[in-house]
Amino acid sequence: MFLVVFVKHQGKRHEVELDPSSTGETFKFQLYSLTGVEPERQKILVKGGQLKDETDLSTLGAKPGQTFMMMGTPSSGAAALERPKEKMKFMEDMTEAEAARSEGATPAGLVNLGNTCYMNSTLQTLRCVPELQEELQKYSASSSSSGPDLSQFRIGGNSLDLTSALRDLYKQMSETQDGFPPMMFLNALRTAFPQFAQKSKTGNGYAQQDAEEAWSQILSQLRQKLQIKDTASNEAEAPSRSTADVSFIDKYLSGRFESVLECDEVEAREGGEEAVRGEDVFLKLDCHISKDTNHLRDGILAGLEEKIEKKSAVLDRDAVYTKKSRIARLPKYLTVHFVRFFWKREAQKKAKIMRKVTFSHELDVVEFCTETLRKQLVPVRDKVREIRKDEEDVTRARKRQKVAHKQEEDRQRELKAEGPADEKKLVKDKQAENKDGDAEMADAVYKTDAEYDAERAASILAAKQELYSLINPELAKDEGANKSGLYELRGLVTHQGASADSGHYTSYVKKQGPVDAKTGRRKEEDGKWWWFNDDKVSEVEAEKIETLSGGGESHSALILLYRAIDLPSAEEVKQ
Numbered sequence: 001m002f003l004v005v006f007v008k009h010q011g012k013r014h015e016v017e018l019d020p021s022s023t024g025e026t027f028k029f030q031l032y033s034l035t036g037v038e039p040e041r042q043k044i045l046v047k048g049g050q051l052k053d054e055t056d057l058s059t060l061g062a063k064p065g066q067t068f069m070m071m072g073t074p075s076s077g078a079a080a081l082e083r084p085k086e087k088m089k090f091m092e093d094m095t096e097a098e099a100a101r102s103e104g105a106t107p108a109g110l111v112n113l114g115n116t117c118y119m120n121s122t123l124q125t126l127r128c129v130p131e132l133q134e135e136l137q138k139y140s141a142s143s144s145s146s147g148p149d150l151s152q153f154r155i156g157g158n159s160l161d162l163t164s165a166l167r168d169l170y171k172q173m174s175e176t177q178d179g180f181p182p183m184m185f186l187n188a189l190r191t192a193f194p195q196f197a198q199k200s201k202t203g204n205g206y207a208q209q210d211a212e213e214a215w216s217q218i219l220s221q222l223r224q225k226l227q228i229k230d231t232a233s234n235e236a237e238a239p240s241r242s243t244a245d246v247s248f249i250d251k252y253l254s255g256r257f258e259s260v261l262e263c264d265e266v267e268a269r270e271g272g273e274e275a276v277r278g279e280d281v282f283l284k285l286d287c288h289i290s291k292d293t294n295h296l297r298d299g300i301l302a303g304l305e306e307k308i309e310k311k312s313a314v315l316d317r318d319a320v321y322t323k324k325s326r327i328a329r330l331p332k333y334l335t336v337h338f339v340r341f342f343w344k345r346e347a348q349k350k351a352k353i354m355r356k357v358t359f360s361h362e363l364d365v366v367e368f369c370t371e372t373l374r375k376q377l378v379p380v381r382d383k384v385r386e387i388r389k390d391e392e393d394v395t396r397a398r399k400r401q402k403v404a405h406k407q408e409e410d411r412q413r414e415l416k417a418e419g420p421a422d423e424k425k426l427v428k429d430k431q432a433e434n435k436d437g438d439a440e441m442a443d444a445v446y447k448t449d450a451e452y453d454a455e456r457a458a459s460i461l462a463a464k465q466e467l468y469s470l471i472n473p474e475l476a477k478d479e480g481a482n483k484s485g486l487y488e489l490r491g492l493v494t495h496q497g498a499s500a501d502s503g504h505y506t507s508y509v510k511k512q513g514p515v516d517a518k519t520g521r522r523k524e525e526d527g528k529w530w531w532f533n534d535d536k537v538s539e540v541e542a543e544k545i546e547t548l549s550g551g552g553e554s555h556s557a558l559i560l561l562y563r564a565i566d567l568p569s570a571e572e573v574k575q
Helices: 024-035 096-101 117-126 130-136 162-173 183-192 211-225 231-235 248-252 266-270 296-303 371-418 420-435 449-470 473-477 542-547
Strands: 003-009 012-018 043-046 067-071 227-230 244-247 255-263 276-282 285-288 305-312 317-329 333-339 341-344 349-352 362-364 486-496 504-510 529-533 536-540 556-564
Touching (some): 003 024, 012 024, 024 043, 117 486, 117 529, 130 248, 162 211, 211 244, 211 248, 211 486, 227 248, 244 248, 296 333, 317 371, 529 542
Parallel strands (some): 003 067
Antiparallel strands (some): 003 012, 043 067, 305 317, 362 486, 486 556, 504 529
């Protein structure tokens, strides 16, 4: 049975139905819906003091028409109900392009046009580089390479220029969730590199190709064609000059080796032959696989040292030389290639090395670098690890505090429920704990979530400021370089089968966090991955990636694409 009572608040009189069988907490939530004042900020005056959450309303003896007084104001963060500024749009009302760009949409797959899985997997992995998509949209081919506009037929592009075809393909993929046929890009690829137009030995259609070769050829073409403005290069030295053009690939995906070539024979060195120092640009690190290779690190180290046979001027004959390389510049995006295929003469085909070689989601490459670069990277890398450890410690402490707080509340609630005798026992227990010097939990001050969040925000800002101050000034000028030596895995191409000329290629790309409509920034990632199997696209857990280390004919990683971990920018460290 309900009673109609009245509550006066800030000059207004609200009519409320009071249920005597409910509690004070329920009554407060009723008033919250009427006044907007949160229950914890309400002060309702009743006989004997203020209404408490646990009070049984039947004990108030309320009568129909009785008036109660309430005090309190909504918190500053409480938002008043108002009409949405933007009209809500339902999925069925969206265009195909709008639906493809909405939160939770599945990215477009690529239709297999006849043994083109090598190309599809390569394109899907490269698409996870946002800077590439951004710069492609600005790209305009020369008039000599333009062709008929075929984009209206939705076949992937308007030009046989490879870079234009890639630009149009990525744009059209962003406007659908269906499998898309990359016909124009395939034509452009085969025109630029006829090796990909090779016919199958059976005479039926085109031959299967090596995804690594497709990756390398696409990057080489982009390196020539996709030129961008390098705003960082001239900013400090000559701000008045026009910015220089630089290759997108050179800026974001290429590194630099410093090498030493020396003859293995003592006789040559004693004869005065000096070591030759040189520099080389690289677009990928090779992971060579031998019987001793168990982890990615082992293979990369092996790839940084090679034997070369050439003529020695001192010995006047051929001799074996050792070339040792170290990395002098790390790109923001690092490609690692598992050298799994080799030419098997007796079979006349590229055979596959099946050995299992593990790799990690985070890659530390500092040990592969020159001494000069190591000195620049180590302070930042070590600080990143220190900050991560501190965050883990704080999280664990917060969990322990919440558990202890709950246990203490439960204990007090149980003792109060038993009666005054047990309350006296609680006081005596506390006094005994104080006397023994073990009063930490008894008198602990428990922080609220808001206090923890405020402390964490301040701590994060201080950590970012300290981390930013450790970034080497020379590295800071290079926008497309890695400044910590740490990389996180973002995409990979896999191969299933026993040889490069057969089998099947797929790719995995880590899901990005959805874009916040208000701030324009991406939200936290959920750690899951997209699996692109031609036009079939599915979501998989991170644990799936750990099964792609090889060891048989099942899917094994062939190409890994790592991205430099995020570091704070100048804007982020400002107060």
